[in-house]
Amino acid sequence: MGDWTPTEPGFDAAFARTDDPMLAMCKGELPAVVLRGAYDATQCPPLLRRFTDMGLMRDAEGLLRGEQVSKDARTRIDIGTSLGNRGGDKERFLQHAEATHHLFRFLFDGYDNPVDTIYDALARLSVGKTVKTAEEPDGRRYGPAIFRVHYEGHTYKPHIDHVQLREGRVDYAVHRYQHQFAGVLCFQNDARVGTGTEATLHDCLWTPEIQPHIAAGTFPDYAAANDVDNCRVALEVGDLYFFNTRLIHEVPAVKQEQARIVLAVFIGYDPDMDEVFVWS
Numbered sequence: 001m002g003d004w005t006p007t008e009p010g011f012d013a014a015f016a017r018t019d020d021p022m023l024a025m026c027k028g029e030l031p032a033v034v035l036r037g038a039y040d041a042t043q044c045p046p047l048l049r050r051f052t053d054m055g056l057m058r059d060a061e062g063l064l065r066g067e068q069v070s071k072d073a074r075t076r077i078d079i080g081t082s083l084g085n086r087g088g089d090k091e092r093f094l095q096h097a098e099a100t101h102h103l104f105r106f107l108f109d110g111y112d113n114p115v116d117t118i119y120d121a122l123a124r125l126s127v128g129k130t131v132k133t134a135e136e137p138d139g140r141r142y143g144p145a146i147f148r149v150h151y152e153g154h155t156y157k158p159h160i161d162h163v164q165l166r167e168g169r170v171d172y173a174v175h176r177y178q179h180q181f182a183g184v185l186c187f188q189n190d191a192r193v194g195t196g197t198e199a200t201l202h203d204c205l206w207t208p209e210i211q212p213h214i215a216a217g218t219f220p221d222y223a224a225a226n227d228v229d230n231c232r233v234a235l236e237v238g239d240l241y242f243f244n245t246r247l248i249h250e251v252p253a254v255k256q257e258q259a260r261i262v263l264a265v266f267i268g269y270d271p272d273m274d275e276v277f278v279w280s
């Protein structure tokens with residue numbers, strides 16, 4: 001125990017730990033690669049104001065100013081196309097993804113494109129490989145990335161993300177990838193100052209034997225009884241991290257102060273394949 005920690009602050013630290021950070025994450029040996037200040041933090045607040053003005057997300061601050069209380073009680077709002085939530089209807093999913101591509105063509109006008117920030121960073125880590133938005137054999141693309149706006153109380157209980165292992169999908173091209181990662185870029189913390197609610201990664205790759213503990217909500221007991229190591233990922237606005245989503249991971253309840261907002265992608269990766277697929 002002890003050295004199961006993410007690398008930070010940048011690419012040099014990742015490649016100083018291992019000459020193949022993606023492979024080390026595939027194996028679960030490296031929990032995460034953290035890239036501090038990957039995106040210019042000063043561009044996040046004005047972009048988020050634009051999203052609110054466009055009606056893409058709810059203005060949690062309005063409550064504090066005594067404005068009309070929203071009837072929208074969702075604790076998570078997506079700007080983008082989630083395969084996990086929409087993949088049940090493939091045609092609709094792909095149409096929705098096309099609309100997201102259209103939206104993202106102008107959504108960031110005047111600012112740096114944060115989706116490019118994630119793809120470029122992933123390309124630097126995936127040495128010798130091509131990084132592109134996931135597509136079906138006929139060329140239809142998945143969503144490129146997704147903003148997830150998490151309001152007070154939103155919690156990700158211990159879980160994994162895997163198209164095949166968790167969602168059981170075999171009718172999408174991304175199912176061929178053995179390894180799935182996430183990339184998460186912090187746009188707004190729930191704490192106004194410093195780091196906010198932090199994700200925890202457990203030193204435990206999912207297996208069918210673990211599943212009963214996930215399903216029953218008893219993973220914390222299992223982890224304690226088996227001395228499962230873990231690490232926390234503290235993010236400030238502009239920080240980006242990548243991790244293997246087959247690691248059991250969780251994010252505790254978001255604070256009341258303000259929404260926790262991230263730009264996230266999922267990544268299909270195989271050491272033996274030249275193409276890295278990215279979707280949301």
Ligand SMILES: O=C(O)CCC(=O)C(=O)O
Nearest residue numbers: 156161182184199262264
């Ligand atoms: O928001 C985060 O930091 C992680 C969320 C998560 O569970 C994921 O992206 O797979």
Ligand SMILES: [Fe+2]
Nearest residue numbers: 160161245249
């Ligand atoms: Fe997750």
